[in-house]
Amino acid sequence: MSKTEDFLEENILMRSLATGEQTAFQMVYKDSFSVVTRSLQNMTAELFEAEDIFHSALLVLYEKAKEPNFTLTCKISTFLVAVSRKLWLKKLENDKRLQQKEIDYAQLHTHDRANELFDIKEINKKEIQLKKLYQALDELGSPCNGLIKAFYINGKSMKEIATLFNYTNADNAKSQKHKCLKRLKKIFLK
Numbered sequence: 001m002s003k004t005e006d007f008l009e010e011n012i013l014m015r016s017l018a019t020g021e022q023t024a025f026q027m028v029y030k031d032s033f034s035v036v037t038r039s040l041q042n043m044t045a046e047l048f049e050a051e052d053i054f055h056s057a058l059l060v061l062y063e064k065a066k067e068p069n070f071t072l073t074c075k076i077s078t079f080l081v082a083v084s085r086k087l088w089l090k091k092l093e094n095d096k097r098l099q100q101k102e103i104d105y106a107q108l109h110t111h112d113r114a115n116e117l118f119d120i121k122e123i124n125k126k127e128i129q130l131k132k133l134y135q136a137l138d139e140l141g142s143p144c145n146g147l148i149k150a151f152y153i154n155g156k157s158m159k160e161i162a163t164l165f166n167y168t169n170a171d172n173a174k175s176q177k178h179k180c181l182k183r184l185k186k187i188f189l190k
Helices: 003-018 022-041 048-066 075-106 113-117 121-140 144-153 158-164 170-189
Strands: none
Touching: 003 022, 003 075, 022 048, 022 075, 048 075, 048 113, 075 170, 121 144, 121 170, 144 158, 144 170, 158 170
């Protein structure tokens, strides 16, 4: 098949994506999933992270397919790899910033902890924060509430959580925990 025929097929597939045809999504998924996830894993992503990024890239592709003026100038898999790499790099940068903020916070609070233990105002603040956290957990609902408590409060392993919550494996449980934590953070910070 010539490059022109390949290009024509890719654009026909894009039009099918724009109309939401399930078979088009299945074809793209089948043709691109392993290429994209392998590429991300080469950039230090865990498989569950690569899968999340791939799904986000699929959403970008779908949105682009719906744009009337968008013209695909490469293979769909190439487009997905490029978008996925950008999304992964953005995630790494955000994680790096968060980690730096945590380090900065820890450095600000390295003063004598003994005095803090007996500071009533600090104790009250922590109690309020703890109540707020439990309210956020309640608002989060199940299964996220149970999953987070199982891991952080009951100390269960990802393998145990996968069995307990009927996930296919520990990686899926870990991915779900990550999503639940994001939701909890949004609820807690609102």
